[in-house]
Amino acid sequence: MPKSTNLHARAFSSVAACLLACLLVLGGCAGTATDEGEQEAPKAEAPETFEVSDAPIEEPGEMAAEAPAEDPATPDPRDAEFAVDPTRTDWNFEPGEVRTVYLTFDDGPSAHTQEVLDILDRYGIKATFFVTGINPDYLDMIGECYRRGHTIGMHTYSHDYAQVYASIDAYWNDLNAIAGIVREQIGYVPCFIRFPGGSSNTVSANYTPGIMSQLSRDVVAAGYQYYDWDASCGDGAEHTADELVDATMADTSYGYTSIVFLMHDGADKATTVEALPRIIEYFQDEGYAFAPLDRSTPVPHHGIGN
Numbered sequence: 001m002p003k004s005t006n007l008h009a010r011a012f013s014s015v016a017a018c019l020l021a022c023l024l025v026l027g028g029c030a031g032t033a034t035d036e037g038e039q040e041a042p043k044a045e046a047p048e049t050f051e052v053s054d055a056p057i058e059e060p061g062e063m064a065a066e067a068p069a070e071d072p073a074t075p076d077p078r079d080a081e082f083a084v085d086p087t088r089t090d091w092n093f094e095p096g097e098v099r100t101v102y103l104t105f106d107d108g109p110s111a112h113t114q115e116v117l118d119i120l121d122r123y124g125i126k127a128t129f130f131v132t133g134i135n136p137d138y139l140d141m142i143g144e145c146y147r148r149g150h151t152i153g154m155h156t157y158s159h160d161y162a163q164v165y166a167s168i169d170a171y172w173n174d175l176n177a178i179a180g181i182v183r184e185q186i187g188y189v190p191c192f193i194r195f196p197g198g199s200s201n202t203v204s205a206n207y208t209p210g211i212m213s214q215l216s217r218d219v220v221a222a223g224y225q226y227y228d229w230d231a232s233c234g235d236g237a238e239h240t241a242d243e244l245v246d247a248t249m250a251d252t253s254y255g256y257t258s259i260v261f262l263m264h265d266g267a268d269k270a271t272t273v274e275a276l277p278r279i280i281e282y283f284q285d286e287g288y289a290f291a292p293l294d295r296s297t298p299v300p301h302h303g304i305g306n
């Protein structure tokens, strides 16, 4: 190889090396940033929540052992009072004497749950959340709801009718999956549950005829209580905030003393958040007190439709 070519080649390779080094440095920086971003995402997604069907049917206890006592300070009296307990049958089916509305939010947590919590705080109101595992990024909101004084109930993990009502075992698998998550979040499995679609749903008949008749007995025998609702803002379907407020007034015009009131804080319920302050003010104007569910709440049961 002629000398000049050799020199030229050396110069070239030196420039190339420099470029390569620069690229490595730049690439290294970019790589680090990406890795950090990617590391955080899976953490938030809590991969174990995808193992629904593998969740043990009868031992949500395993997760309890792992659940770190985050604030070991004062025990919350709700922990013992609201934990599922087959030996307790002290449910109340009598209407209350004080006008009370029990706001209940189904299908969360989601991106809207934080807004709902802030509105409730603004009015000094405690409510109840029947939670799912539909939005894995927001599962830590279950703990946040509880810490802010709200009651946690369970609504199944997947909320997928075909999956939940595929069989009696499928229902329990799904309930136990959300039970494990709730236990991680609040330290125990609560006794309050709500069936997807309510106990009167008939869609379950498409999958397992008679399943609601059996489940409604089985869950109570296992120490749970299921809560349907006395009235709703109608947000199961898509409505504007104005329509939700109107529906609230229409559906509560009978003036019952105690109202378990159905709402949703699912991912597509922006208008519910928008309507919530007006719904709260309506109940205030009507003289209702607000309370979260507890074991003394009058239990609403719809008729079983399957």
Ligand SMILES: [Zn+2]
Residues within 6 Å of the ligand: 106, 107, 155, 159, 196, 197
């Ligand atoms: Zn639901």
